[in-house]
Amino acid sequence: MKQIAFLIFFILLIANYAHADSTTLYDELGGDQGINQFVTRAVALSHQHHRIDFLFEDTDDAELITQLSDQICQLSDGPCEYDGLDMVEAHSGMEITEAEFDIFVKLVIDAMQETGIKHNVRNKLLARLVPMRADIIYQ
Ligand code: HEM
Numbered sequence: 001m002k003q004i005a006f007l008i009f010f011i012l013l014i015a016n017y018a019h020a021d022s023t024t025l026y027d028e029l030g031g032d033q034g035i036n037q038f039v040t041r042a043v044a045l046s047h048q049h050h051r052i053d054f055l056f057e058d059t060d061d062a063e064l065i066t067q068l069s070d071q072i073c074q075l076s077d078g079p080c081e082y083d084g085l086d087m088v089e090a091h092s093g094m095e096i097t098e099a100e101f102d103i104f105v106k107l108v109i110d111a112m113q114e115t116g117i118k119h120n121v122r123n124k125l126l127a128r129l130v131p132m133r134a135d136i137i138y139q
Pocket residue numbers: 052055056058059060063064067068071083084085086090091096100101102104105129130132133136
């Protein structure tokens with residue numbers, strides 16, 4: 001009896017490890033729906049922020065939300081292929097400053113927080129977004 005209990009415990013332990021290994025950041029962000037939700041909120045917050053709203057005046061929001069969600073899906077090891085512009089092209093002519101970049105990233109974090117994404121998961125995405133900074137500012 002003891003041996004069977006031990007075997008069951010061992011199988012559960014292995015199953016748990018296997019599950020942990022296959023969980024991607026995309027899953028932790030809530031998949032397509034979770035990502036779309038915080039990206040939509042981040043774009044809305046950007047329109048409301050007095051220091052960066054002017055940059056979004058002529059933006060097609062639906063298109064931006066689709067492209068940014070796809071990109072974050074791919075970046076977080078999800079099942080998407082981002083087929084939009086590269087970061088230099090996408091932000092060319094905007095002359096985005098470091099301060100404006102920081103504000104936008106802060107709004108993405110705020111949006112994730114509002115939609116219930118955990119602190120450690122927010123930080124994981126942040127670590128993947130920040131290296132893009134050099135391609136986005138002063139273009
Ligand atoms: C890590 C940070 C950022 C990422 C990952 C990112 C990503 C993207 C993506 C994927 C697009 C769409 C490209 C396409 O249409 O093919 C885009 C466009 C755009 N981004 Fe960013 N972006 C970032 C930072 C910023 C910042 C800091 C600003 C301004 C403060 C900004 C403003 C815009 C605007 C206004 C557009 C739309 C341009 C248009 O109207 O077509 N982005 N961005």
